[in-house]
Amino acid sequence: MKTLAIETATPASSVALGDGAELVAMSASVAGKGHVGFLVPAIDFCFDRAGWIRDDLELVAVDIGPGPFTGLRAGLSVAQALAAAVGVPIVTVSSLDVLALRAATGRRIIWPVVDVRRGQVATASYRPVPGGVVQDGPAEVVTPEELAALINASGDDALVVGDHTALPDGVFQGLHRVKVGRPRFPAADVILEIAQMRAGRGIFASAEEVRPLYMREPDALINWSDIREEGLWPGAAG
Amino acid sequence: MSDRMILGIETSCDETGVAVLHGDNVLSSVLATQTDMHSRFGGVVPEVAARAHIEAIRPMVHLALRKAGVHSDQLDAVAATRGPGLVGSLMVGFSFGKALAWGLQKPFVGVDHMEGHLFAPLLENPGYRPPAVVLLASGGHSQIVHMRDWGDYTVMGSTIDDAAGEAFDKLARFMGLGYPGGPAIDRTSDDGNPAAIEFPRALADRPFDFSFSGLKTSVVNHLQKAKAAGALPPIEDVAASVQEAIVDVLVAKTFNAVVETGAPVVAAGGGVLANRRLRAAMEERAAAAGVALYLPAPSLCTDNGAMIAAAARFRLDAGEQATWFDDVDPGLRLD
Ligand SMILES: [Zn+2]
Numbered sequence: 001m002k003t004l005a006i007e008t009a010t011p012a013s014s015v016a017l018g019d020g021a022e023l024v025a026m027s028a029s030v031a032g033k034g035h036v037g038f039l040v041p042a043i044d045f046c047f048d049r050a051g052w053i054r055d056d057l058e059l060v061a062v063d064i065g066p067g068p069f070t071g072l073r074a075g076l077s078v079a080q081a082l083a084a085a086v087g088v089p090i091v092t093v094s095s096l097d098v099l100a101l102r103a104a105t106g107r108r109i110i111w112p113v114v115d116v117r118r119g120q121v122a123t124a125s126y127r128p129v130p131g132g133v134v135q136d137g138p139a140e141v142v143t144p145e146e147l148a149a150l151i152n153a154s155g156d157d158a159l160v161v162g163d164h165t166a167l168p169d170g171v172f173q174g175l176h177r178v179k180v181g182r183p184r185f186p187a188a189d190v191i192l193e194i195a196q197m198r199a200g201r202g203i204f205a206s207a208e209e210v211r212p213l214y215m216r217e218p219d220a221l222i223n224w225s226d227i228r229e230e231g232l233w234p235g236a237a238g
Numbered sequence: 239m240s241d242r243m244i245l246g247i248e249t250s251c252d253e254t255g256v257a258v259l260h261g262d263n264v265l266s267s268v269l270a271t272q273t274d275m276h277s278r279f280g281g282v283v284p285e286v287a288a289r290a291h292i293e294a295i296r297p298m299v300h301l302a303l304r305k306a307g308v309h310s311d312q313l314d315a316v317a318a319t320r321g322p323g324l325v326g327s328l329m330v331g332f333s334f335g336k337a338l339a340w341g342l343q344k345p346f347v348g349v350d351h352m353e354g355h356l357f358a359p360l361l362e363n364p365g366y367r368p369p370a371v372v373l374l375a376s377g378g379h380s381q382i383v384h385m386r387d388w389g390d391y392t393v394m395g396s397t398i399d400d401a402a403g404e405a406f407d408k409l410a411r412f413m414g415l416g417y418p419g420g421p422a423i424d425r426t427s428d429d430g431n432p433a434a435i436e437f438p439r440a441l442a443d444r445p446f447d448f449s450f451s452g453l454k455t456s457v458v459n460h461l462q463k464a465k466a467a468g469a470l471p472p473i474e475d476v477a478a479s480v481q482e483a484i485v486d487v488l489v490a491k492t493f494n495a496v497v498e499t500g501a502p503v504v505a506a507g508g509g510v511l512a513n514r515r516l517r518a519a520m521e522e523r524a525a526a527a528g529v530a531l532y533l534p535a536p537s538l539c540t541d542n543g544a545m546i547a548a549a550a551r552f553r554l555d556a557g558e559q560a561t562w563f564d565d566v567d568p569g570l571r572l573d
Contacts, residue, residue, distance in 0.1 A: 036333050037565040040340050044562055054341055069285070070326050073292045077333035080296045085310065085341025211292060218285035 001058040001199055004043065004082065005191035008035045008075030009067030009095035010114060010163060012185035015042045017050050018192035025049040026189055035074040043082075054086055061091040061195035063098060063186060065213040066122035066139065067114050072212040080210055089204040091195045094213065098186035099162050100126035100133045101194065108159040108179065109136070111151060114186075115166035116141055122215060123147055123162075125154065141215050144171045151178055240555050242314040245302065245338075246547025247295075249331030250323025250351045251378055252282045254294035257543030258306035258313075259551065262364055265306035267537075267544045270294040273418055280411040281404070282377065288326030295334050302543065313344055315559070317550030320348030321570030323378065328566040336562065345559040347550040352572045354545035355507035356385055357552065359532035361544055366532045371501045373492040373520075376508030376541075377403030377418075380488075382446050382495045383572060388552055391572045394495050395446025402484055402510045405450035409457060409480050413473060423477045424513050430478030432515075434471060435460060437483040445494040453483055481515055489519045496529060505532040511539040 005016045013035045014028035027042035047053070062079035065072045083090045099112030104126070110133060113121040124139040142150065144167045151158045157177045160167070164180050172178040198204075241261030248255035252275075257267035272290045276282050303310060318335030321328055332348065339346035355374050359366045368385040371394075375381075380397040400408065403420055410419025415426060437456050440449040457480060464470050488510070496504060504524055510516065517533055524531035538545065553559070 034565055036329055036336075037563050039333070040336050040562040043337075044340065054343060069288065070329060073288060073326065074329050074333045076292060077295065077330050078337040081334045081337035082341045084296060084299070085338050207296065210296075214289075218283060218289065 001196070002052065002056050003059040003061055003192055003195050004057055005061045005188040005195060006039065006075045006079050007063045007098070007186055007188040007191060008039070008071040009063045009065050010071070010185045012187070013038055013071065013075070014188040015039060015046055016188035016192055017046045017052065018189070018196070021193045021196045023189050023192060028187065035071045039074065039078045057082070057086045058088055059091060059195060059199055060088060061093060061191050062210070063095050063191060064092045064211065065095055065114070066116055066141070066215050067095050068117060069212050069214065076210055076212060090210055091198045091203065092205040092209055093191050093194045093198070094139065095186045096122065096124050096139055097135070097194060098190045099183060100135070102183045102187070102190045103159060103161040103181065104128045104133045106159070107157070109154060109156045111147065111158055111160045113147065113160060113162035113166060115163045116216070119143055121147060121162070121166050139215065144168055148172055148175060151175060240551060242551055242554060243308065243312055244547040244550055244554075245299070245313050245316045246349075246543040246545070246550060247299070247316070247318040247331040247335045248351070248354065248541050248543045248546045249291045249295065249327050250319045250321070251327060251541060252276060252287045252290070253541045254291050254298050254331070255541055255543040255546075256298045256302040257547055258302055258308050259544055259547035264361055264544045265308060266302045267542055268298055268302045268305060269542060270298050277417040280417050281407055282324070284324045284326055287324060288330060291327050291330040295330055299334070299338070310338075310342055313342060315339070315345045315347060315550060315554055316342070317347040317349050317546050319351045319354065319546055320564070321351065321567035323351055323568060325566060325568045328568060332566045336560070336564070340562060345554065347553050347558070348560045348564050349546045349549045349553070350570055350572060351541075352379065352381070352383070353391075353549045356383065356391070356505075357548040358507050358534045358538045358542075358545040359505045361538055361548055362534055363532055366503070366505065368503070369499070369501045370503035370505050371492060371495045371499060372504070373488060373506040374508045375402040375488055375506070375510035377401055377407060379508065380448050382492055384495065384499050384501065389556065393571070393573050394498070395444070395448065395491060397448040397450065398441070399449050399451040402448065402450060402488060403508070405453060405484060406510065408454050412454065412458060413476060415477070420510055420513055423481050424515065426474055426477035427481045427515065428474075430472065430474030430476070432478040432482035434475035435479040437479055439483060439487050439490075445498070446491050448487060448491065450484070453480070481513070485513065485516045485519050488516060489523050492520070493523050493527060496527060501529070503530045503532065507534060507539050509540045512536040
């Protein structure tokens with residue numbers, strides 16, 4: 001299927017066109033800002049390079065995170081609009097899946113990390129298998145110290161990939177089985193591979209699934225009771 | 239102006255508004271409002287707003303097209319609000335609109351939200367035209383704009399602290415009247431005496447600017463003193479007096495601008511213009527001053543997609559459209 005993949009789960013955004021899993025064109029930005037200014041021009045450029053017209057498109061694949069929400073929403077808005085304009089289905093992928101699949105060489109357990117701000121990372125563990133990876137446990141949001149403890153408790157040799165700048169120096173000190181490696185950011189060409197597998201099995205996203213994978217309540221929901229003020233009139237709603 | 243078919247998308251704050259405009263006719267205008275989601279916080283929470291927009295945007299665009307009886311292929315252009323507003327909210331509508339336009343191979347227009355409000359009266363009154371003085375008052379903005387011509391604006395005055403709608407929200411919250419504050423104070427004022435308490439009118443020395451933060455302090459001090467003296471006034475009188483103070487200032491400064499510019503037309507927009515006392519006061523003053531007044535229906539005063547499409551039509555007629563590289567601008571200014 002002629003597929004457009006959109007990646008905005010981290011400060012590095014990219015788009016890729018694939019015919020099946022075969023990469024046809026790709027454009028990437030490491031600027032760290034401006035997903036909104038990057039995405040459509042990049043898609044336009046890739047279509048031009050590939051010699052595709054709009055109606056050639058058969059599938060849109062998009063990363064739904066985890067990752068910073070604002071960037072994810074830019075990618076998801078573009079994915080939804082294009083899928084609606086051309087009338088094609090959407091496949092969603094996880095940023096952790098994308099990182100793990102790219103890192104899948106060797107025998108180490110792969111722990112992809114995505115910086116979700118406020119001193120936390122999203123992670124999950126993946127086992128390499130022939131032809132890809134298998135996710136071992138659920139994705140969770142943890143501090144770097146909690147990540148080190150999880151890896152230590154697993155007892156396996158580990159490969160940590162993803163944005164290592166979110167991990168303080170020395171957080172894995174004393175853990176001799178841990179190696180830190182690449183890639184640093186997920187990229188759209190890997191999404192193409194996952195999308196072909198999903199689409200081949202008929203796993204398309206429903207409208208409700210085309211949402212960022214938040215894994216965290218908005219701050220206001222966590223703290224909302226703190227910001228109420230007492231009314232002066234007894235019985236009035238506060 | 240032209241009879242283009244334009245899809246307008248508005249997501250600058252807490253309303254997902256989408257409309258289809260064909261020439262002068264609003265074929266559909268739909269709104270997903272988030273008021274209930276924000277009521278427990280007493281104001282708009284940006285992350286809550288952005289989450290609601292990404293859920294609402296696609297269904298609302300679909301609904302607007304269906305209600306208009308228009309297929310997306312029939313659109314001549316797509317427009318979306320570029321700013322000012324909350325960045326996370328703006329990004330959803332702007333990204334969606336731009337990608338939709340690209341997918342449909344139609345022009346895309348990024349619209350200044352405030353210019354949208356300036357065009358809203360035109361949707362009901364094709365005779366409305368500049369030069370005009372326009373009062374824009376909502377939860378996010380309070381400005382007096384001198385519109386010399388379409389596209390030629392000077393912001394004569396604005397708030398130096400809270401927006402008018404924000405003042406209503408904060409005061410209503412303090413009085414325990416709930417959110418949104420404007421309608422709550424409007425309703426409660428029905429049975430109150432607007433002259434019961436004389437709250438201060440700020441910035442007398444700056445004819446076109448507003449300040450509302452002092453009003454809250456004054457209300458709080460007044461009520462705390464009254465409570466200590468065991469003589470808390472009826473809440474209806476407090477609400478009516480607060481409303482009178484805000485309305486008085488908005489109207490007085492708008493008409494200061496009318497005198498200053500000699501504009502023969504006054505218009506207004508923004509959610510605060512749903513306030514009945516404000517509408518009545520604007521009508522009284524306009525009649526006394528002998529100027530034409532254009533007050534859009536409350537549904538066109540609050541944020542909506544139709545006003546974005548209307549402003550976009552003007553921009554397209556002027557030969558303007560966005561490039562695919564354009565981004566949102568949360569701090570966009572009219573002049
Ligand atoms: Zn507005």
